[in-house]
Amino acid sequence: MSNPAELEELKALCPGAQEIPEARQVYIFLPNLKLPAGCKPPQADALLCAHSREGYPTRLFLSQPVVGKGSNWNTHRIADKTWHTWSWNYVSAEQRLIQILLGHLEAFR
Amino acid sequence: MKIIFKLTEVLLQRVKEDLRRPHPFAFERVGFISSRSGRIPPNGWVILGYDYHPVDDEDYVPCASVGALIGPGAMRKALQVAYNEPLSMVHVHSHDHRGTPAFSKVDLRESARFVPNVWNVRPNLPHAAIVLSEDSLCGFGWEPGSQRRIPIGDFTIVGVPLRIIRKNT
């Protein structure tokens, strides 16, 4: 389970943030997350994976791909929903959740 | 509108074992299956049995005219289960015969009483009532916000063998 203080930090950015467990892993659902300026769409539901998955130390999934940004988009099924992620590695899990999130969003700046 | 109910063979046997137990004065027992649910496109539901909650002996109320009458304590405990975790609740009892069971008038009345109660705590989830026979099941589901009971179309008992009881064929 996530550190409660770190989860509260995420909630300040994204009020509906909540944990979604699946198969002994915990993801953090971030509804209507605002994406960096210039992104299409400007916001999307997101799922933050703050643990190792498929060889990535952490990962961010979005409900739809961002047009023209990120590369090697691929599609996953997690928590009974479809998500999209891109190739963006080396965002360490050894930091606060909000830093992990911002580390992934850096790909779109 | 399609509603299907699935549970494992292991869970079903737990339910049957409990419902078979004699009670000091009730002719039959009642229990609740706490369940998760999901949608079937375009507008159906699947209810997935997770755990079984027997009605405690002391929560039955003597009544000569019905096989089993449960008191407010039983309902309160069932609602607490649904409140603690977001769960669909399935009222269950059994009839002692083989072949397709059916709801009696009393069964229908009791299940109609039960479902609105659960909506007080879980209004956004479907709930159901089922009756078992020795080798079959039947039941009704209620989707959120609707008073209309819908016959459960398929029952799947997940085990080896996989048993599927279809009501719509």
Added chain:
Amino acid sequence: MNKHQRQSFLGPNSESILRSLRIAIVGVGGGGSHVAQQLAHIGAGNILLLDHDRVEDTNLNRLVGATEEDVKRNALKVEIAKRLIRAIDSRTDVTGFDCLWQNAADVLHDCDVIFGCVDQFTERKQLEIAARRYLTPYIDIGMDVHEAAGRFIIAGQTYLSMPGQPCMSCLGLLPDEAIAREAAEYGAAGSRPQVIWPNGILASLAVGLMMQLVTPWFPGHNVTALLEYDGNSQTVTRSLKLDLLDEIRCPHFCSLQDLGDPFLWS
């Protein structure tokens, strides 16, 4: 004479059982095309096909039902499988989803059985999780040709993943390093060796597992869930891994959170 007369030994009502089944095949390439063909022959009534891919020249060595003409017109694999099924049994209700399976996964919610005939470990893992969420038996087939010490080794397995029983992670069938390698290669299957006969064997074993599960001919409760294929010695053996895990409850799917749609109540 009923065309399924020869399979009447499967038990009374077996024909109606099979006719009423709703079965999904995820991936209708080398393995899935065999499964589709066999399900049509045995009389499965409702088949859903999920695959986004189109046939290429290099598929013709193993894609059951595919023709040179299909390659010329770049046909969808689901279209080829649909045609194959309908030619065998016109009564079968076949629906094709020519997209990534994840984009149509809601249709799996009310399936009775799901066959996973996909190339990648990460796909299998996601499929098994999706099946377990809806208490759906999931039958996975996997085949590999690899080179070791100067020779080629053909190996594979068929696994029936049942709710409450050990999952593919419990059995070591989804190695983390293989999944990581796939992700690093961005999922490109590339020109991995693939041939028809191991696909056929594994698909047949998979359909056989399903038949043991759903028809009355097999009255025991001992469906052998994990079958290992050695393509060099041409043998299939029941894996001993399940014996070792016999009393162990799967720790990967034991939680309430792994059941149903978590967004319904979140």
